[in-house]
Amino acid sequence: GENVEQHPSTLSVQEGDSAVIKCTYSDSASNYFPWYKQELGKGPQLIIDIRSNVGEKKDQRIAVTLNKTAKHFSLHITETQPEDSAVYFCAAGGMYSGGGADGLTFGKGTHLIIQP
Amino acid sequence: DTEVTQTPKHLVMGMTNKKSLKCEQHMGHRAMYWYKQKAKKPPELMFVYSYEKLSINESVPSRFSPECPNSSLLNLHLHALQPEDSALYLCASSVRDRADEQYFGPGTRLTVT
Numbered sequence: 001g002e003n004v005e006q007h008p009s010t011l012s013v014q015e016g017d018s019a020v021i022k023c024t025y026s027d028s029a030s031n032y033f034p035w036y037k038q039e040l041g042k043g044p045q046l047i048i049d050i051r052s053n054v055g056e057k058k059d060q061r062i063a064v065t066l067n068k069t070a071k072h073f074s075l076h077i078t079e080t081q082p083e084d085s086a087v088y089f090c091a092a093g094g095m096y097s098g099g100g101a102d103g104l105t106f107g108k109g110t111h112l113i114i115q116p
Numbered sequence: 117d118t119e120v121t122q123t124p125k126h127l128v129m130g131m132t133n134k135k136s137l138k139c140e141q142h143m144g145h146r147a148m149y150w151y152k153q154k155a156k157k158p159p160e161l162m163f164v165y166s167y168e169k170l171s172i173n174e175s176v177p178s179r180f181s182p183e184c185p186n187s188s189l190l191n192l193h194l195h196a197l198q199p200e201d202s203a204l205y206l207c208a209s210s211v212r213d214r215a216d217e218q219y220f221g222p223g224t225r226l227t228v229t
Contacts, residue, residue: 032216043120043206043220044159089158093216103149103172104218106158 002027004092006107014115019080021110023090024072030092033066033073034104038087047088048075077112085114119143120221122207128227131197137224139190139207145219146212148190150182153204153223165190166212197228 003026013019025033031052036044050057050064050073057064061080066073077084091104120141129135139148147166151159164172165184179201181193190207204225208218 034217036220043122043222046217046219049217102216103151103161103164103174104159104216105161109156109158 002030002092002105004090004105004107006090006110008110009108010111010113012113012115013080015080015082017080019075019077019084019112021075021088021090021112022072023074023092023107024070025092025105026071027092027094028071030094030105032093033064034091034093035062035064035075036089036091036106038089038109044089080112080114082114082116085112087111120207120209120219122205122221122224124224125222126225126227128229129194129197130229131199133197134193134195136194137192137205137207137226139192139221140188141209141219141221142188143209143219144187144211145209146187147210148184149208149210149218150190150192151206151208151220153206155203159206159220163192194226197226199228202226202228 006023034049035047037047038044048062048064050066061078063076087109089109090107093104123138149164150162153159161174162176163182168184179196183191204223206223207221210218
């Protein structure tokens, strides 16, 4: 099955600085890579995703890059703000061999702390 | 609107009780999922329903029994649980033809005593 490694487990940055979280995956069949933000007491919130036919995607202060050859993808947050403090999970997924919906395999998560 | 609702928000049950968790979405999504999340851990996939049929069961013990009565509703029936089953149970849904873009509900915090 798929295995997703995520680093670092904790990241502390000054407000206004950039934050980068990195993930690697093992299954070359995976073709979908979402990032989720989870605040305390809440469910994961999809913040950005990328598919394997794209190398980079940007949405305002958030960007994701994918290197399919190396099997790694990264989340970049610029101009960090206190409300960015949360746990961030990367994940990998793909279509089930039978053509139906598939579940996601998550990384262990990164606790992002924005220092004021 | 990308809302998935889950009830109850919190549930405390004894090991001999029978209870059910409920999940609902009105986005027209045709795939629905149950995940289990322990404290400080990532969500772990339990079940996948696609077009109201169970398509994936990740070797979940039979004390967890999923049900999909219609395309908007997903239940998880619980019976004879163990204390180690205490966790946050998350429901998610996705559009069938973009199966991987999953939207999560807020979860049910389950405590087994």
